[in-house]
Amino acid sequence: MADEKIVLAHGGGGTLTRGLIEKVIIPALGGDAGGLPDAAPVPGTAGLVLTTDSFVVKPLEFKGGDIGSLSVHGTVNDLAVSGAEPLALSMGLIIEEGLDIEVLRRVLVSAAAAARVCGVRIITGDTKVVARGEADQLFVNTAGVGVRRITSDPRGLKPGDCVLINGPIADHGVAVMSQREGIDFRTTVESDSAPVWPFVRALIEVGVEVHAMRDPTRGGVAACCVEMAEGSGVTVELDEGALPVRRQVRAACEMLGLDPLTVANEGKIIAFIPEKDSARALEAFRKIPSGENAAIIGRVVERRRFPASMKTCLGGERIVEMPYGEELPRIC
Amino acid sequence: MRPEKAEEYLRRIRLAGDEAGRVVRLMEVCGTHTHAIGRGGLRAVLPATVELVSGPGCPVCVTSQRDVERMLLLARIPGVTVCTFGDMLRVPGVSSSLEKERARGADVRVVYSPLDALETARREPGQQVAFLAVGFETTAPGVAAVMLRARDERVGNFSAIVTHKLILPAMEAVLDGGSNIDGFLTPGHVSVIIGADAYEELAGRRGIPCVATGFEPIDVLEGIAMLLELIGQGRGGSFIQYRRAVKRKGNEKAWGAMMEAFRITDGEWRGIGVIPGSGLKLRDELSELDAEKRFNLPELEPVELRGCRCGEVLKGMIHPPECPLFGKVCTPASPVGPCMVSSEGSCAARYRYG
Amino acid sequence: MCLAVPARIIEASGNRGRMELEGNTREVDLSFIDNPQVGDWILVHAGFAIEKLDPAEAAETLRIFEEMRGGADASGEG
Numbered sequence: 100m101a102d103e104k105i106v107l108a109h110g111g112g113g114t115l116t117r118g119l120i121e122k123v124i125i126p127a128l129g130g131d132a133g134g135l136p137d138a139a140p141v142p143g144t145a146g147l148v149l150t151t152d153s154f155v156v157k158p159l160e161f162k163g164g165d166i167g168s169l170s171v172h173g174t175v176n177d178l179a180v181s182g183a184e185p186l187a188l189s190m191g192l193i194i195e196e197g198l199d200i201e202v203l204r205r206v207l208v209s210a211a212a213a214a215r216v217c218g219v220r221i222i223t224g225d226t227k228v229v230a231r232g233e234a235d236q237l238f239v240n241t242a243g244v245g246v247r248r249i250t251s252d253p254r255g256l257k258p259g260d261c262v263l264i265n266g267p268i269a270d271h272g273v274a275v276m277s278q279r280e281g282i283d284f285r286t287t288v289e290s291d292s293a294p295v296w297p298f299v300r301a302l303i304e305v306g307v308e309v310h311a312m313r314d315p316t317r318g319g320v321a322a323c324c325v326e327m328a329e330g331s332g333v334t335v336e337l338d339e340g341a342l343p344v345r346r347q348v349r350a351a352c353e354m355l356g357l358d359p360l361t362v363a364n365e366g367k368i369i370a371f372i373p374e375k376d377s378a379r380a381l382e383a384f385r386k387i388p389s390g391e392n393a394a395i396i397g398r399v400v401e402r403r404r405f406p407a408s409m410k411t412c413l414g415g416e417r418i419v420e421m422p423y424g425e426e427l428p429r430i431c
Numbered sequence: 432m433r434p435e436k437a438e439e440y441l442r443r444i445r446l447a448g449d450e451a452g453r454v455v456r457l458m459e460v461c462g463t464h465t466h467a468i469g470r471g472g473l474r475a476v477l478p479a480t481v482e483l484v485s486g487p488g489c490p491v492c493v494t495s496q497r498d499v500e501r502m503l504l505l506a507r508i509p510g511v512t513v514c515t516f517g518d519m520l521r522v523p524g525v526s527s528s529l530e531k532e533r534a535r536g537a538d539v540r541v542v543y544s545p546l547d548a549l550e551t552a553r554r555e556p557g558q559q560v561a562f563l564a565v566g567f568e569t570t571a572p573g574v575a576a577v578m579l580r581a582r583d584e585r586v587g588n589f590s591a592i593v594t595h596k597l598i599l600p601a602m603e604a605v606l607d608g609g610s611n612i613d614g615f616l617t618p619g620h621v622s623v624i625i626g627a628d629a630y631e632e633l634a635g636r637r638g639i640p641c642v643a644t645g646f647e648p649i650d651v652l653e654g655i656a657m658l659l660e661l662i663g664q665g666r667g668g669s670f671i672q673y674r675r676a677v678k679r680k681g682n683e684k685a686w687g688a689m690m691e692a693f694r695i696t697d698g699e700w701r702g703i704g705v706i707p708g709s710g711l712k713l714r715d716e717l718s719e720l721d722a723e724k725r726f727n728l729p730e731l732e733p734v735e736l737r738g739c740r741c742g743e744v745l746k747g748m749i750h751p752p753e754c755p756l757f758g759k760v761c762t763p764a765s766p767v768g769p770c771m772v773s774s775e776g777s778c779a780a781r782y783r784y785g
Numbered sequence: 786m787c788l789a790v791p792a793r794i795i796e797a798s799g800n801r802g803r804m805e806l807e808g809n810t811r812e813v814d815l816s817f818i819d820n821p822q823v824g825d826w827i828l829v830h831a832g833f834a835i836e837k838l839d840p841a842e843a844a845e846t847l848r849i850f851e852e853m854r855g856g857a858d859a860s861g862e863g
Contacts, residue, residue, distance in 0.1 A: 104534040114764060277809075282543050287808035350807035353790050354829075355543070356517070413648050414433050415472020418783050423764075427517030428543045430570060430831045431463060431490060431773075431787050434852040463787055516831070544832025546814060566831075569787035573833035576816055620787035623828060623836045646788075649849055675842035676828050682836055685817040 108424025112317025112363075115424045117326070136253065138181035141244070148183035150174055151242040159206060159236055162274045163289030164365070166239055167210030172292050172365055173316070174243040175217045179296040180312040180368060183245030185217055191225040191240040198236050206237070217294045219243070249303050255310040256331035260399040261377035263370040265298050265390045266291065267343040268320055272362030272426060273351045282428060286351050293366030293389060301383040307376035313369050318422050320396075321360040321407070323369055325421045328399070328406035337397035337409040337419060356429030360409075361422035371399060440652035441476060447659035448480030456482045456611055457658055458747050460602060461618035462489030462773060463646055465780045471648030481655060484610070484747035485770075485777030487601045487703065488618055490566045491518045492769035492776040493745070495699040496734035498594045499524035502563050504728050505592060506537040511726070512555070514548035515563040517541045522772050525734055545577040552581070552589035561722040562591040569620040571595040571711055572685035575692035578713065578720055590722035593713050596698045599625075599633060600709035606637055608746035614658040615641045616651070619673040624689075626681025630669035638667040645673035692717060699733070701769040702741030741768030744777050751781040758782060789830035791838055791847075797821045804829055 108115045125135055138150035154170040164172075175185040190210065194203065214221050270291040277286040295314060302309055311331075315323035320342075324335040337360075344359050352359050366389070372380045377395060384393035397409075407419035433441075448455065459465055465485045468474065474483065487493055503524050506513045513529070520530045520541065533539040538558075542548050545562055552560035564574045574595070581589045598621050605612065617630060622643035630641040640661035644654030654672040661670065671677045689711070698710025713721050722728070739761070740754040751757050751770065761767040763779050770778035792804035792813070800816040804827065814833045815821040826838040 104531065106530050106534045108530065283547070283812050284543070285810045347807040347809060350790075351809045353788075354792075354806060354809055354811065356788050409472075411470070411472040411648070412433075413437055413471050413473065413476060413652070415475040415648075417470055417472045420763075420783055423521070425520075427520060427541055429518050429788060430516045430543070430566065431518055434849060436849050436852075461787070543811075544814075546812070546832045567787065569789065569830050569835065572817060572835070573814070573831050576814065576833070618787065620789045620828070620830060620835065623789075645846075647846070647850060675839045675846055676836050678836075682817055684819075685833075685835060688817070 111422070111424030111426070112322055113422040113424040137177045138183065140247070146247040148178055148181055148245045148247055149242065150177040150181070151240065152177060153238065153240040155235070155238050156275060157235060158278050159202060161278050161290055163270070164292035165206045165209050166237060167206030167208070168213035169292050169365060170239040170241045171210050171213040171217060171219070172294055174241040175219055176295045176314045178243050178245035179294070179299045180251060180314050182249040182251040182299065182312070183247045185219045185243055185245045185296060187220050187222045187244055188214065189223045189242045190221050192227065193234050193238040194226065194228045195234040195236050196228060196231045203237065217296060249299070249309060251309060251312045253311055253313060253327055254330040256327055256333050256335070256371050256399050257310055257373070258333055258399050258401050259374050260310055260371040261374055261395045262324070262335060262337065262397040262399065263372055263377065263380055263384065264320070264343070264394060264396050265295065265368050265384050265387070266392045267345045267348065268315070268364055268367060269344060269348050269352060269359040269362035271365040272319070272357070273348050276355065276426065277351070284355065286347065288345070288347055288351060291364055291366035295366060295368040297387050298368050298384055298390065301387060302370065302380055305379050305383045307380045307383070308373050309370060310373065311371040315364050315367050315369055317363050319359070319361040319363055320369065321358070321419050321422055324407040324419060332402050333399050334401065334403045334405065335397055335407045336400050337407065339409050339411045341394050341396045343392045343394050357426060360419060362426065434649070437649055437652055440649070440656045443656040444481060444652070444659055445478050447656065447663050448478045450663050451480060451659065454480055454482050455613045455659060455662055456484055456747070457614050457616060457655060458484045458486045458605065458612045459616040460486040460488040460598060461616070461621070462492070462776065464616055464618070464644065464651060465489070465777060467646050467648055467651055469780045469783060471651065473648060473651060477655070481659065484612065485780065486605060486747060487700065487745040488567065488598060489769070489773045489776055490570070490596060491522055492773040493596060493700040493703070494519070494522065494565050494594055495701045496524050496736070497699060497731045498592070500526065500731050500734070501723065501728050502529065502592055503527055503532055505561055505722055505726060506532045506539055508726055511559045511561055512538040512540060512551065513561050513563060514540050514542045514551060516565065518773060519563055519565060523766060545574045549577050549581055549586065549589055552586050556588055559588050559590070562589070564591045564593045564595060567596055567598050567618070567621050568624045568689070571693065572624060572689045575688045578692045578717055579688065581720055582717055590720050590725050591713070592722045593693065593711060595693065595711035596700070597695070597709050597711065599629065600698070600706050601700070603633060604703065604706045605746045606639070608748055610747040612639070612747055613662050614639060616644045616654045616658065617641045619643055619645045619650070619677060622673065622677045622681070624682050624685050626679055627669045627671050627677055628679045629681065634667045634669050640667055641669045643669070643671045643673050643677045645676070702736060702739060703745055704742070736768055739768035741770045741778070744770050751778040754778070787830055789828045789835060791826055791843060792829050794821055794823050794825045794827060797823055804834070
């Protein structure tokens with residue numbers, strides 16, 4: 100429709116985002132665009148993988164991270180969950196007139212530190228400045244290349260797989276939401292922003308079979324599971340009692356009317372591992388310091404009516420839905 | 432592995448259900464109960480003798496389309512900042528929604544509390560700030576307190592569209608609709624304000640039990656067990672499951688603030704129509720804070736939803752799948768009627784949780 | 786309708802205060818509560834304390850929630 104406009108939820112990683120990509124972006128880009136996965140092999144190379152991601156987080160600096168480190172973690176994580184070891188990044192900056200240079204310096208120093216930890220180099224970049232009001236302080240785009248070490252097919256879920264996660268969920272979304280304007284809300288929760296490559300490397304090192312991996316960012320664990328189950332023609336059955344959520348995160352979600360399952364993470368990886376290897380994979384995750392709360396949170400079963408569901412603590416079952424998009428504090 | 436208490440309530444539910452020897456129909460009046468039942472997956476653990484019917488207690492979904500249109504007109508006025516609860520953002524009127532108006536340039540801001548809206552007005556004195564007041568007796572007192580403060584402190588750039596609703600007249604309307612409800616799980620947080628005694632008159636006259644129930648899945652199980660036992664004993668009346676919060680008399684301060692700022696009027700409910708004495712409007716003394724008057728919003732015609740059977744769903748007379756639009760024209764992504772609008776609407780919950 | 790959460794008062798000054806739940810805090814309006822005191826458990830909806838919670842009942846309920854959630858809580862360290 101000619102008068103249709105982009106709404107904020109089109110960027111929320113839920114049903115609207117997917118609709119926009121499938122109905123507008125891919126058709127407009129034409130046949131060469133393929134399915135536009137988060138990361139894709141570079142044609143004509145042996146095992147090089149390319150990804151790109153843009154960062155528009157508000158505020159620029161939040162508990163547990165900032166736009167600089169986030170822009171490194173986000174992109175290296177897209178590579179990692181596609182099975183590629185990150186090699187190098189580009190960094191494009193779109194800066195709003197009036198930004199404090201000291202703030203810019205701080206987040207770039209933070210980006211550099213994150214890149215060192217991840218073992219990648221930022222090797223090329225670009226800087227643009229726009230007039231006040233044409234951007235919000237600072238937007239960052241990073242592209243990353245990596246080299247494939249293991250195959251991870253987002254459509255490769257198989258009945259019998261265990262669903263593994265490397266730690267408690269919803270930290271990032273709660274940390275960021277708490278610092279938004281207009282919501283007087285303070286929390287001790289910090290973003291989980293971190294690289295997930297160490298977890299992928301651990302899986303490779305212990306030699307387990309990996310069917311698929313994904314980082315549950317926007318849209319949270321719910322979006323991740325629904326999308327991958329749909330793509331694979333199976334159902335993911337989560338177990339509420341096994342889902343790791345920090346007490347303060349659960350409480351924050353209750354205060355704001357959010358469902359932890361749909362809240363964003365920035366240092367989490369979900370891996371789909373055949374049952375026979377799942378105990379070894381879990382052990383490998385738990386050996387990594389930030390993975391001590393890793394857990395098997397569900398199973399893949401033959402496709403049922405819904406792509407994802409959750410066994411509740413009371414023994415009932417609920418449908419896990421693709422979130423709509425924008426996370427909003429609710430009163431009812 | 433269920434907690435012991437849950438097992439105990441389920442035992443009581445099964446026992447009372449068997450003794451009834453028929454299907455007992457309970458209405459959870461409140462949308463948050465509907466949601467809790469879905470999130471806890473409770474339908475799957477209840478015996479077939481218990482049927483849960485979702486009632487009209489979701490204030491976002493029962494906001495009439497005419498009222499939504501008024502809110503959209505307000506949002507389109509240049510220089511007006513509209514503050515709303517997040518829940519209202521996607522609710523479709525006839526022409527659009529607040530979310531779409533925001534994309535077209537309207538200044539629509541999501542707040543957690545009406546206090547945040549008043550604070551916005553204080554912080555930005557050059558801007559007209561209007562709050563969209565929806566909600567039942569739980570929410571109305573806070574809004575009332577904010578309106579009274581705005582008047583006392585002469586915050587000249589603050590106003591509101593008030594479409595608050597009262598739950599008791601809606602329960603009455605449900606029973607008038609011939610719905611054969613055997614008992615009500617009444618909204619725990621509304622009951623905190625109005626008190627358990629408020630239901631006594633209706634419960635006595637209609638001979639129906641009402642149990643003010645909390646919102647944890649385990650609360651809901653206990654509420655259901657209590658209702659079934661009361662039905663078995665043939666007892667009408669008003670009872671409390673949510674003992675940690677609900678008192679017989681309610682919160683008189685909150686009720687007082689509500690009655691100081693608002694007067695009771697007829698309320699227009701999306702999908703149901705006008706229910707006498709079910710709405711709240713600003714009192715004349717506060718009419719300068721009425722956004723409809725301040726911005727001369729035009730009178731709008733009532734809106735009819737063709738084919739939509741939400742009126743009957745909300746009254747518990749039919750189940751969502753019996754509506755011809757359910758799941759076809761009307762889905763959570765493009766809702767028609769009130770029950771699909773909110774994630775807690777009866778149809779959305781049914782679509783979601785099956 | 787109506788989400789409301791239990792929280793503890795950590796600051797109280799006239800009608801205004803701050804509430805806390807598991808390290809999360811927010812301003813809260815206390816004007817509907819009789820004699821609010823730091824340490825009281827309250828029920829909060831849209832920024833307003835709408836009732837004091839009975840401490841014994843609240844403790845018992847929290848205990849049941851704990852039991853129900855069982856192993857689902859990850860360690861509290863942030």
